[in-house]
Amino acid sequence: MPPPWPDTAEVDPAGDLRLAGVSLGAVAEEHGTPVYVLDAATFVRRAGAYRDALAAHHAGPSEVHYAGKAYLSVAVAQLALREGLHLDAVSVGEVRVGRHAGVPGDRIHLHGNAKTAAELREARRLGVGTVIVDSLDELRTLAELARDGVPQAVMLRLSPGVAADTHPHISTGHAGSKFGIPLSLLPDAARLLAAAPALRYVGLHCHIGSQITDLRPYRAAVRVLLDAAGDLRRWHGWTTRTLSPGGGLGIAATAGEPEPAIEAHVQAVAAEVAAGCERRGLPQPKLVLEPGRSIVGPAMVALYRVVAAKPLDARDGEATAYLHLDGGMGDNVRPAMYGARLAALPVSGTCRPHRLVAHLSGRYCESGDILARDVHLPEVRAGEVLAVPAAGAYTLSMASSYNHVPRPPVVLVFDGHARLVTRRESHDDLIARDAALPEPLAAGLPVPGGPRR
């Protein structure tokens, strides 16, 4: 099937949807719904496309750092590692998943705009290789921590002042962004670094945003990084060994949406780095890219069961009905938060003619919990299972247990096999953190300072 479906998606002769040879209807029966299904082959092909394109188009060394914020689990960290990828972690929690999965500390970069001293200390204890510093205060904190005698490799995250055409919530490199060190503060950052002998400057980073389909802003961002590399060389004689223009490549989530090819993106970045270094007389750095969405997004399909089909009194847009699903904004907040558009098809009788236009409504107690509007579908009845493609990125990683609904499981499919790699959260998991009302209050004693009874 064409994108946005995963590489191995097909409709079998009985008219049922399969992934990696596994019936999605069978996955829904065995594991319940909602359930997320991860196609290993799609993940591996996309990870490999980055790795191979970088090797082909960049003259120096290169690394692909899988951005765990898009979606991270032990199995996914291991899959990324198996493909030779490194890990971009944005919290100690993500570092721990990586380390637990067997990712060596020196293959982990730690990002984040508000890392606390405690987090930085813990990251160092866990052996994190490079810290991507986001502010002058963080540089001071790190300099203090590195007085313990353990040197620390650092990259500076710059705020490049480059606007990317994407949703404002996921634009990160424009002037005024909360992320990165403003260019005007680069001299101060360099002075702090120079005064901290335990901090080792290795390079520069920026990230202009996410779900980006126009490649031009990447070129602009690379030029800003290379100008800064030239400044640091002039001021302090430093060599920028590593250059990372971040991640952010967009994907298609519905048929016909534009999706830039991974190789074209890598080639554009590498060409700008090569030409820019030559123009400035800088050595070719190690080039790092940090894709998240463009690797895992298209590799996952979410399965929901239709709980009720509710006809509308009057047409709403094109839709004549709501299909109430057993999931929604708790497992995929993207439509509510960014206006993301999603597609869907039934897993059985997938090729039936489209006779229905419906809104796919989530189960959460919010009017805004609509997963997709005006979706063209076959006549779907209550009880049927729908598959939503391109569901891998920023869905489960942003999931909540709103309404005390447990978060869904993940089933990995490969070569005719299906394996549960993350179990469903249970009601016991959700209750486990709660303590009962303290004894005196439970016994009805008055609360000091509270109203008299």
Ligand SMILES: Cc1ncc(COP(=O)(O)O)c(C=O)c1O
């Ligand atoms: C620093 C950094 N690197 C990489 C990424 C991954 O972005 P994406 O998942 O859009 O490729 C992000 C998220 O936007 C980020 O903030």
Ligand SMILES: N[C@@H](CCCC[NH3+])C(=O)O
């Ligand atoms: N959560 C965002 C992406 C955030 C990128 C973080 N730097 C999304 O779903 O599109």
